[in-house]
Amino acid sequence: LRVAESAPAPAGGAPPRKILLATAGAAVVAAIILFIAVLPAEYGIDPLGTGRLLGLTDLAGGSGSAIKRQDTAYKTNTATFEIGPYEFVEFKYRLEQGASMIYSWTATGPVIYDFHSEPDGAPAGYAESFDKAQMPEAHGTYTAPFSGIHGWFWENPGSKLVTITLTTAGFYTTAQEFRDNDSSFHSLDDIRR
Amino acid sequence: MIRAAVRILFALVGTLAVCTPVIAHPMTGSNATFVQSIQGPAVAPFMYLGAKHMVTGYDHLLFLVGVIFFLYRLKDVVLYVSLFTIGHSITLLAGVLGGIQANAYLVDAVIGASVAYKAFENLGGFERVLHVRPNTKLAVLVFGLFHGFGLATKLQEFTLSSNGLVTNIVSFNVGVEIGQMLALTAVLILLTSWRARSSFMNYAFVTNTLLMTAGFVLAGYQLAGYVVARG
Numbered sequence: 001l002r003v004a005e006s007a008p009a010p011a012g013g014a015p016p017r018k019i020l021l022a023t024a025g026a027a028v029v030a031a032i033i034l035f036i037a038v039l040p041a042e043y044g045i046d047p048l049g050t051g052r053l054l055g056l057t058d059l060a061g062g063s064g065s066a067i068k069r070q071d072t073a074y075k076t077n078t079a080t081f082e083i084g085p086y087e088f089v090e091f092k093y094r095l096e097q098g099a100s101m102i103y104s105w106t107a108t109g110p111v112i113y114d115f116h117s118e119p120d121g122a123p124a125g126y127a128e129s130f131d132k133a134q135m136p137e138a139h140g141t142y143t144a145p146f147s148g149i150h151g152w153f154w155e156n157p158g159s160k161l162v163t164i165t166l167t168t169a170g171f172y173t174t175a176q177e178f179r180d181n182d183s184s185f186h187s188l189d190d191i192r193r
Numbered sequence: 194m195i196r197a198a199v200r201i202l203f204a205l206v207g208t209l210a211v212c213t214p215v216i217a218h219p220m221t222g223s224n225a226t227f228v229q230s231i232q233g234p235a236v237a238p239f240m241y242l243g244a245k246h247m248v249t250g251y252d253h254l255l256f257l258v259g260v261i262f263f264l265y266r267l268k269d270v271v272l273y274v275s276l277f278t279i280g281h282s283i284t285l286l287a288g289v290l291g292g293i294q295a296n297a298y299l300v301d302a303v304i305g306a307s308v309a310y311k312a313f314e315n316l317g318g319f320e321r322v323l324h325v326r327p328n329t330k331l332a333v334l335v336f337g338l339f340h341g342f343g344l345a346t347k348l349q350e351f352t353l354s355s356n357g358l359v360t361n362i363v364s365f366n367v368g369v370e371i372g373q374m375l376a377l378t379a380v381l382i383l384l385t386s387w388r389a390r391s392s393f394m395n396y397a398f399v400t401n402t403l404l405m406t407a408g409f410v411l412a413g414y415q416l417a418g419y420v421v422a423r424g
Contacts, residue, residue, distance in 0.1 A: 031413070
């Protein structure tokens with residue numbers, strides 16, 4: 001360690017005015033940082049609207065807590081699909097960003113599936129794929145990364161008829177089945193009946 | 194080259210201290226799960242957690258940077274750091290073993306304020322603006338007590354098994370000191386090499402102003418948390 005003869009005056013002995021200005025400046029900058037970034041990101045307090053503008057308020061609710069409250073009760077749905085040889089079916093739920101569902105499905109034979117989602121406003125045919133495999137069943141949880149329709153594409157690669165039974169519960173609002181040039185809405189079960 | 198590197202490093206540290214989205218500094222994830230599952234004495238894990246908490250604890254580190262910023266003699270560094278160590282060891286042990294529950298937000302707000310206090314002192318604010326000379330040694334000791342309460346409240350967030358509690362708290366405390374030694378060594382090396390250059394005096398004022406800003410942000414962040422938690 002370099003040893004000095006004696007410690008010099010702190011910060012070179014700045015004039016009082018300069019010290020006061022620095023202190024006031026530090027307080028102002030700290031307040032700006034707090035109100036623009038820290039409070040929105042940590043607590044969702046957003047008096048200037050900067051948190052929403054910068055997307056910081058999302059941090060406050062999402063990653064910080066294990067609970068994500070919803071305004072409505074969840075719905076449940078059970079659906080069966082018969083898929084002929086080499087045919088396919090698609091079934092999608094409407095979920096808003098951050099909404100979750102749990103699912104289980106089983107098939108009477110192996111099927112090729114692709115869980116994918118179409119964001120609202122995306123060009124026709126655009127989809128983001130999350131889980132692809134060839135299996136006779138799958139179970140899991142899904143939290144929508146964006147608002148849109150989210151669900152499965154199942155294809156029967158064999159020569160025998162396959163029946164799929166799907167059961168879900170989640171904060172979705174609609175369910176739609178798609179087949180060759182054909183689509184229909186399924187009714188959902190309200191748990192508050 | 195070295196000079197430029199040191200300057201850049203300090204600029205980065207300053208920027209980081211000010212701009213990093215300030216997150217609370219609790220133990221999280223697998224560490225937290227582990228701490229709660231421990232039954233009986235576990236010296237190494239608690240020492241590791243203590244050291245990790247100190248090395249990654251920017252609130253404690255910023256305060257130490259402020260404390261040793263103008264300490265040129267190794268003797269003084271040892272003296273002041275010892276005072277800080279005595280202070281935080283007392284309250285860490287007393288807090289956890291005596292079950293003294295302090296509000297984590299308020300304690301962390303005081304810790305943030307301690308950073309701003311030390312920076313203000315380094316700027317010469319007490320002498321030149323307020324015309325008082327608060328005892329610097331006493332201040333470090335007292336703030337050390339608050340930092341120890343901060344450490345204690347972090348540990349008290351978990352349901353610690355009473356089996357081996359004393360061993361584990363002492364291990365945690367020893368880990369804190371090891372982490373503090375490691376962090377201090379790094380800070381001292383940087384400060385010492387910086388002091389040899391003229392830029393040190395030129396930027397000492399700015400650096401302490403940034404330090405004070407960081408202290409205000411930390412204090413404000415924790416005070417807001419206190420208000421939100423009381424709801």
